[in-house]
Amino acid sequence: MLSIFLFSSAFAVPLQLTQQGRILDPSGAPVEGLTPVTFRIYDAQTNGQLLWDETLSVQFNNGYYAAILGIDEQNNPLNSNTLSMYPLFIELQIDSNAPMNPRLSINSAPYAQIAGVSESVQGGIVSGSEIQIQGQQVINSASEWVGSPISSDWNTLVNIPADIADGDDNTNLTESDVEQLISNDPIDLSAGSTVNQSLILTQADAITPDWNDIQNRPPGLDDGDDNTNLTESDVEQLISNDPIDLSAGSTMNSQPLMTAPTCGNGEILVYDLGLGTWSCGIDSDTTLTAAEVQAMIEAVSGLALQAGATMNGHPLLSTDSVINPNQLDTSAASAGQNLIYDGNTVQWSNSGAGCSIVESVESNHAYVVLECPSSSHVLRGSSTTVSSFAKSGSYVNTGHCIITPLNEVVCWSDNANLNNPPAGTFVDLAQGSQYACAIDSSGSLSCWGYDGYGIDSPPSGTFTQVQSGENHACAIKDDQTVLCWGHDNDNQVSGAPSADTFLSLELGERHSCGILTNNGARCWGYSYNGLTNPPSDSFKELFSGNFFSCGITTVDTIKCWGKDNDNQVSGAPSGTFSQLALGESHGCALATSGDVSCWGADFESQVSDTPSGTFSKITAGEYHTCGLRTSGEVECWGYSTGINGTPSNTVFTDIVSNVLSNCGRLSSGNVLCWGQNNAQIYPP
Incomplete structure (x- = not known):
C-alpha cells in the first residue's frame, strides 16, 4: 500500500495545476527515481465522472515530487471549464499499481480565492444577475437601468460637429438640398399643394378643357374649324377599306346602282338589252346546241368528269383504270x-x-x-405504286405501309388509324406492331396508328433514320446520337446510350440494337439470354428476330446472340453472306453466291422446305420466308397461311413480309400482296 502526502493548488487565472507530495511504498520506503504517474480529476470522491487525466514521468527524491498538470495546452489542456466544476477531486496511480484512494479534494489557493470575486475587469466580460454600486442596484436582472436618471449638459458634450457647435445656426436647407431630397423617393404632398400658386392636378381630378387653354393648335383649326372638307382621295380611302351601306337611290357615274333582286319561284335574273338592266323573269332559251356544248367543254382546261361517265353508253377509261x-x-x-x-x-x-x-x-x-x-x-387489282416498303419485322402483325414515287406515305390494314398517315413528303419509313413512324423531307418525325405508351408522340429535332420495334421506336439524330420513345417495360427506351453515335439501328420485339460509328454493335432493353450483349466483332448490318439478333460482320460472316432454344443462334451457317431474314425463332441467310440457307425452328417446315437456286433478296414472316429469285419470280416456304396465294410466273423487283402476309413491287411499280386473307393483302 502506497502512502501519499499531497499538496494541490488550483488557480483561477493560470490554466495549470501545481501538484506536490510525498509517496512511500507499502514497506514504508520512499519512492525513488523517474516513475510514470497518472493524474485523474473527478467530480466526486468516489465513482463520479472522469473530467480530465494525464500521465507524466515524475522525478521522486526521498519520496518527494512536484508536477505541473495541464502543461500540454495544445493536446490536453486543463481549461477553466474543468476547474470551474467545483467540487473537484484528484486521483493518482503510480505506474501499473492500483489507483490510490481516497481521492483528495482540490482547493483554491488564496490568490484564486480573491480572484473568484473580481476586483476589476478590464477588456473582459462580466456575467451576473445584476449590477450594484456601493450596495445600490443600477442594472436589474432584466438588463434594465434602474439607477439614478442620467442627464446630459451641453457644456459637457465632446466631439460636437462644427456646424452645430456654433449654436445650430446651419439648419436651413438650400434649394438644391430640397431638390435632392424630394427627387430620390416618392413623396406624398398635402391636399391643396400648388406649383407657382396654381393647384396641382391628380388622377382623381376631373379635367374640363377650354379651347383657349389648348396650346399649339393647328392653323387649320385655329380659325374656327374651317378645314373639315374631305378630298376625293380621302373619301376613296375611307370607303374602300370596309363595307358601307349606301342610301337608297345612290348612283355611280349618274347611273342607278343594281342590288340583288328577290325573284319569285321559277324566275331567274334576265338582262334586257333594250333597257340595259337586270330584272326577274323567265328565260325561254334554255337549250344549248351541240356546237355550244362542244365549245364550252373545249374551253374548259382539266375538265373533271364524274365517276361512271360514259361515251356512247360505254364506260370511259383513264390512266388509273384496270383492263378486263x-x-x-x-x-x-x-x-x-x-x-x-x-x-x-x-x-x-x-x-x-x-x-x-x-x-x-x-x-x-x-x-x-x-x-x-x-x-x-x-x-x-391495286393501282397503288411503290417506291420503297416500310422497314418492318416478324413482329408486325397488321398491314403494310409504303412510300410512293411521289414520296407520300400510303398504308392499308384493318387498323383505320394506321390507314390515315400524315400528309407531306417523306424520306424514311418504319412500321411497328400497330403503328408506323416516318421522317419527312425536313427531318422531322411523325408517328400514327396507335396511341399507347406515347408511341404517337415522337421527340422533336432533326433525324436521318427511324426504326420500329413492337411497341417502341428509335431514331438517329443529325448528330448521330439516338433517341427512343414508346413502351419501356424492359428499358428498351430509357436504356438507349445517350453518349454513343450510330450508323444504323435494328429493333426487335422488346430490345434495340445499333451499329456504332466505329462499326461495333451496342444493344439495350430486354436482356434475356444475353440479348443485349452482342459479340465484339465489327458489323456491316444487323437483323432482329423476336428474341434473338444476328449481324453480318465486315468480313461477311454471321454472328448471332440471344435466345437459342431452337438453335436459332448456335445453328447459324458458316460462309460469307450478303443478307439475313429472321423470323420468330428461325433464320435464313443469302450467301454471296446467291444460295439460301435456313436454320432454327422447323415446325412449319420453314427450314426443311428451303428451295434451291439463286436469289437476290429474302424476307421473313413469323413462321415463313419468301425469296426473290434472280429471275424476278417469288418463292415462299413455311407456314401455309403466310404464303397463301403466292403469285407464280410474275416478275417482281422487291418484296417484304410481316407476320402472316407479304407484298411485292412489280416492274410496273404496282403493289401485289398475298398471305392471310384480310385487309393487309388489299392495297388501295
Whole structure:
C-alpha cells in the first residue's frame, strides 16, 4: 500500500495545476527515481465522472515530487471549464499499481480565492444577475437601468460637429438640398399643394378643357374649324377599306346602282338589252346546241368528269383504270399468238416472246397481270405504286405501309388509324406492331396508328433514320446520337446510350440494337439470354428476330446472340453472306453466291422446305420466308397461311413480309400482296 502526502493548488487565472507530495511504498520506503504517474480529476470522491487525466514521468527524491498538470495546452489542456466544476477531486496511480484512494479534494489557493470575486475587469466580460454600486442596484436582472436618471449638459458634450457647435445656426436647407431630397423617393404632398400658386392636378381630378387653354393648335383649326372638307382621295380611302351601306337611290357615274333582286319561284335574273338592266323573269332559251356544248367543254382546261361517265353508253377509261382481259380485241388473233409492242403499236404475232395474261382466282384474292418479257402490269387489282416498303419485322402483325414515287406515305390494314398517315413528303419509313413512324423531307418525325405508351408522340429535332420495334421506336439524330420513345417495360427506351453515335439501328420485339460509328454493335432493353450483349466483332448490318439478333460482320460472316432454344443462334451457317431474314425463332441467310440457307425452328417446315437456286433478296414472316429469285419470280416456304396465294410466273423487283402476309413491287411499280386473307393483302 502506497502512502501519499499531497499538496494541490488550483488557480483561477493560470490554466495549470501545481501538484506536490510525498509517496512511500507499502514497506514504508520512499519512492525513488523517474516513475510514470497518472493524474485523474473527478467530480466526486468516489465513482463520479472522469473530467480530465494525464500521465507524466515524475522525478521522486526521498519520496518527494512536484508536477505541473495541464502543461500540454495544445493536446490536453486543463481549461477553466474543468476547474470551474467545483467540487473537484484528484486521483493518482503510480505506474501499473492500483489507483490510490481516497481521492483528495482540490482547493483554491488564496490568490484564486480573491480572484473568484473580481476586483476589476478590464477588456473582459462580466456575467451576473445584476449590477450594484456601493450596495445600490443600477442594472436589474432584466438588463434594465434602474439607477439614478442620467442627464446630459451641453457644456459637457465632446466631439460636437462644427456646424452645430456654433449654436445650430446651419439648419436651413438650400434649394438644391430640397431638390435632392424630394427627387430620390416618392413623396406624398398635402391636399391643396400648388406649383407657382396654381393647384396641382391628380388622377382623381376631373379635367374640363377650354379651347383657349389648348396650346399649339393647328392653323387649320385655329380659325374656327374651317378645314373639315374631305378630298376625293380621302373619301376613296375611307370607303374602300370596309363595307358601307349606301342610301337608297345612290348612283355611280349618274347611273342607278343594281342590288340583288328577290325573284319569285321559277324566275331567274334576265338582262334586257333594250333597257340595259337586270330584272326577274323567265328565260325561254334554255337549250344549248351541240356546237355550244362542244365549245364550252373545249374551253374548259382539266375538265373533271364524274365517276361512271360514259361515251356512247360505254364506260370511259383513264390512266388509273384496270383492263378486263376479256375486253381485248381478239378478232384478228389466232390461237397461241402473243401481244407484241414494237414501240409504236400493240399487235398479235406468232414470232418472238410476247406478253401473256396471268390470272389468279385464289380464295383469298383475285388479280390479273399482263406479263411481258421485261415488265409486269396489273390489269385488275391495286393501282397503288411503290417506291420503297416500310422497314418492318416478324413482329408486325397488321398491314403494310409504303412510300410512293411521289414520296407520300400510303398504308392499308384493318387498323383505320394506321390507314390515315400524315400528309407531306417523306424520306424514311418504319412500321411497328400497330403503328408506323416516318421522317419527312425536313427531318422531322411523325408517328400514327396507335396511341399507347406515347408511341404517337415522337421527340422533336432533326433525324436521318427511324426504326420500329413492337411497341417502341428509335431514331438517329443529325448528330448521330439516338433517341427512343414508346413502351419501356424492359428499358428498351430509357436504356438507349445517350453518349454513343450510330450508323444504323435494328429493333426487335422488346430490345434495340445499333451499329456504332466505329462499326461495333451496342444493344439495350430486354436482356434475356444475353440479348443485349452482342459479340465484339465489327458489323456491316444487323437483323432482329423476336428474341434473338444476328449481324453480318465486315468480313461477311454471321454472328448471332440471344435466345437459342431452337438453335436459332448456335445453328447459324458458316460462309460469307450478303443478307439475313429472321423470323420468330428461325433464320435464313443469302450467301454471296446467291444460295439460301435456313436454320432454327422447323415446325412449319420453314427450314426443311428451303428451295434451291439463286436469289437476290429474302424476307421473313413469323413462321415463313419468301425469296426473290434472280429471275424476278417469288418463292415462299413455311407456314401455309403466310404464303397463301403466292403469285407464280410474275416478275417482281422487291418484296417484304410481316407476320402472316407479304407484298411485292412489280416492274410496273404496282403493289401485289398475298398471305392471310384480310385487309393487309388489299392495297388501295
